[in-house]
Amino acid sequence: MNKDDLNYFRNWFSDFSASYHYDDINDQRNITLKEKHTKHVCANMVEIAEAHFNSPNDCLLAEAIALFHDTGRFPQYAKYKTFRDAISINHGLLGAETLLKEQVLVNLPAEEQTLILQVVKYHNAYKIPNSQTTETVNYLKMIRDADKLDIWDVFIEHFSLPPEQRASAATLGFPETDGYSGSLINCVYDKKMGNLKDVKSVNDYKLLLLTWIFDINYEKSYSLINSRDCIAKISEFLPRCDEIAEITAVLSAYVREKAAGK
Missing domain, CATH: 1.10.3210 (Hypothetical protein af1432)
Structure with missing residues (x-):
């Protein structure tokens, strides 16, 4: 070529x-x-x-x-x-x-x-x-x-917009609810990527996006995730609670280590 x-x-x-x-x-x-x-x-x-x-x-x-x-x-x-x-x-x-x-x-x-x-x-x-x-x-x-790098950026921008300005197909038709799935939280502690079949709501979809960091392949990619602060920015759109704060810390530490080549 x-x-x-x-x-x-x-x-x-x-x-x-x-x-x-x-x-x-x-x-x-x-x-x-x-x-x-x-x-x-x-x-x-x-x-x-x-x-x-x-x-x-x-x-x-x-x-x-x-x-x-x-x-x-x-x-x-x-x-x-x-x-x-x-x-x-x-x-x-x-x-x-x-x-x-x-x-x-x-x-x-x-x-x-x-x-x-x-x-x-x-x-x-x-x-x-x-x-x-x-x-x-x-x-x-x-x-x-x-x-994945851009999908994270897309969703950060998407959830920053007023609802009437959001692309309707972006969240795949999942309903907006207050809760989220414990199985996707467990994926974070197990350091494995979640599965779309376990997603039942928009909050679950946000958690699924966060678990994608366990399916990243290159140090350069982790460096870009880290510099763009993707984990913290997506977590801002999840419920404010101790459980979400804890997994955010776990994910952020994981990204920093991978970006440093560890």
Whole structure:
């Protein structure tokens, strides 16, 4: 891949996403959310890739993967009006299928096409499949970090807005309630990522986002989490109680240690 390829992909993605624009303000707010998300994930991916790779080509591939990772979100929303895969369609699989259908990657070497498609297909899997090559796994870990980094920022911004200005699909249709799940609290103490199937409310979803720090792969990613103060900022939108304060402290300490290479 070269810079001309990446510029072509940027132009294609801009036209592709624009084809899903709406006159309805709420629908368009959800599409804009994903357009901005893609831009920010690309920036995160470049930071992580440049800290990890020595080859400019590897960095270009990383940015192309970030550009394409949520391609499936646009046709997903058009058909189902949701970003919740469990009640619609797997957006990673749909993204790979869309790239094939649109023949976006045909001018790339076959091995680069395969790599991009596999990473797009599995970037949102709960766990990385064992069947993937070492190179594919490397890029999968990278995009998963870059994706989470912006999702945290998206939700910090989302909950800072007045309710009437929030993108309606961002919280996947979960209800706003006062409580939260003890099973997700336990995930923090067990140092493991929570599962979406255990989420019953928006507060649970916030806790799930916090447990994602146990699925981060690169020291550079932890450094970015630490410098952006993601844990404390998300915790601000959870109930004010001793239990939340305690897990916030546990999570923050964990991030600081990982960012320091421990």
